[in-house]
Amino acid sequence: MEKEFSLHMQRYLQEKVSASGTAASVAIIGGNRAAAAAVGRNPDDNEPVTINDRFGVASVSKVYCALAVLKLVEQGKLALDTPVVEYLPRFTMRDLRHRSITLRMCLNHASGLPGSCARNDITAQWLFSNCYDERYDYFSKASLKADPGAFSTYCNDGFSLAEMAVAAVSGREYMDFIREFITTPAGAGSTGDGNPANGLKQAIHMKNCPAEYVTAIGSGGIVTNLLDCARVGHLFLDACGILADESIQEIVRPQGMLLAEDQGLGWDTVNFLHKEFDFGPGALGKRGGTVQYAAYLLVSREYGFSAAISTTSDTQLDPLDILCELCAQYIEMRQNRTARRKPLLKPETVTSHEVHLERFQGVFMSASAIYRVATGRDFITVERYERCSGWIPYVEKAVYFGDGFVSDDGVLRFREQGGRRYLLIETASETMVIGQKVDLEETPSLHEKWRNRTGKTYLACNMHPGDYQPAGGLIIEQFEGSGLLLFHCSTGYTVPVITQNDNETGHILDAPGYPGSHNTFAPFAFERDGRELIYSGGFEYVDSDTLVFLKNGRIVSDKPCSNLVYKIAAGKKLQIAKSWSVRVMMLKNDLSIHYDELLHQDMPLTCDGYIVFAGVEPLDISVKLE
DSSP: OOHHHHHHHHHHHHHHSOTTOOEEEEEEEETTEEEEEEEEBOTTTOOBOOTTSOEEOGGGHHHHHHHHHHHHHHTTSOOTTSBGGGTOTTOOOSSGGGGGOBHHHHHTTOSOOOSOOOTTTEESSOOOTTHHHHHHHHHHTOOOSSOTTSOOBOOHHHHHHHHHHHHHHHTSOHHHHHIIIIITTTTOTTOBOSOGGGSSOOOOOOTTSOOOEESOHHHHOOEEOHHHHHHHHHTTTOOTTSSOHHHHHHHTSOOOOSSOTTOOSSOSBSSOOOSSBOOOTTOEEEEEEOSSEEEEEEEETTTTEEEEEEEEGGGOOOHHHHHHHHHHHHHHHHHSOOOBOOOOOOOOBOOGGGTOOGGGOEEEEOSSOEEEEEEOSSEEEEEEEETTTEEEEEEEEEEEETTEEEETTEEEEEEEETTEEEEEEEOSSOEEEEEEEEOGGGSOOOOHHHHHHTTOEEEESSOOTTBSSOOOEEEEEEOTTSSOEEEEETTSOEEEEEESSSSBEEEOOOOOBSBTTOSOOOOEEEEETTEEEEEETTEEEEEGGGOOBOOSEEEEEOOTTOEEEEEEOTTOOEEEEOOTTOEEEEEETTSOEEEETTTOSSOOOOOSEEEEEEOSSOEEEEEEEO
16 A cells, blocks of 8 residues: 555545545555545444445446456356347336347447436435336336437446346356456455345445445445445456456447447546646546446546545545545656646637537426527527526626537537537536537427426325435426427426327437436336326326315324325414324425435424325324314
């Protein structure tokens, strides 16, 4: 271990971590040298965090999944271009095109799957036992946003399928396969998932919060110390016989599609570019983020290093900024070279007749935001749509320089591809597709039943008490009188769809890249026991108009894995007698959280809105309102 540079990293991290932050850990391996540092305190025992402590690495887990798949390809048990249904015959969808999804498409984000199953995905307790059954049920109710292989847009669902295929053909638990064939031979013994029964030290978590568990292991559930994460990254410099060189080359071959060409298998980029740093051709990069963690894995062939970082989200750090700076310092101090780029000169302005902006005016959408672009002679203005506030300024004036529009957040660009127009933003380290142009006048008319559902609020009625990001509810909006519906989810996503009939919706976005059309599930309505429900992304929602107000007395439900949901009025003191396993939440009318038993200790007076009792077993609760 390089003590000198490790101490240097320690001091640097300590300066950067906010006083309110919990912890951060970083490691760099170059050849036979390794340096590692950690700062913060373990909230469970208040002991200093060490380099041996484990952190979640979120979507960096996708690199591990790609390694596992390619190992099984070497063993002759999987093939990248064989349809997944041949390995997972239980895998069905509402869309028969799913039968042509291959493992390659799962690993390069080109499967066309919706994006993420939200239920039981990120949790406050380990809920893996029925995880695959949950996934199969979710897939059976989903449709594809595009033909498999048409384009790449960030997709956790594909890695869940790949994880399930690894478990199925290997005949063992996914994590057991990873440990036996990948991480243990690499010397990365701390690698595991969040299962408390796995015999490994539990991960550092944010203070004043319960621990976080990611049951979607293939897409985001690896837990490890950062030195071991860097060891896994180092396999892409020297595989040490753990994987064949041909397998490593297949993983790092550019094979993303349509505005995401530099994606590899599992890697965000196999040609890492940054405006301030140059780590050489073919550098590899993978970002990860969950509720509690932000992580990055960076591998440079030019400089021969693998570097990994994970921070708790309350540190308010961008892990890539920290990692790039430390790697640049490492190169300067240990190799007497520089990876820093010279500052670029500001490009000359371009006269307005060369820009031709008019065709880019209008509305651009993704699952995370809606923008409206207006154009001037040589500039654009951008507004962002908020359900309660309408259109608000996002970029007041971005002036045209070179081939983009310069704003405080980055350089905005437009791209035309396959007859569609996209709005991109380029930051120091990545280019994101933040919107696809949608012509509202060309959207088909709303079907009558969906028109009647607009303006309504729906509450989740199958939320698990352990869901870290509870579904809460959704609000359906008809967008500006068009044939477009917006499903505003309390988790922050707004999904635009068109209607296909009185009960089904269809995808309108097929934007590549990230966020692009990531997490765009097409909701549908159905009836059960004489009551209409809406299904979206793993959750079932009930119309709030059918709910009654909570009253004093005993409330029961004999149905497992269901919620009791009621209306409530403001200003009441609640006394509740219930099982410890039942979770209580109060939501305001706009679906913002008023109280969540998982995160708040003291229950406040009630608000105008809704109360949810979530349990796994049948519910038997006594309520007193004062």
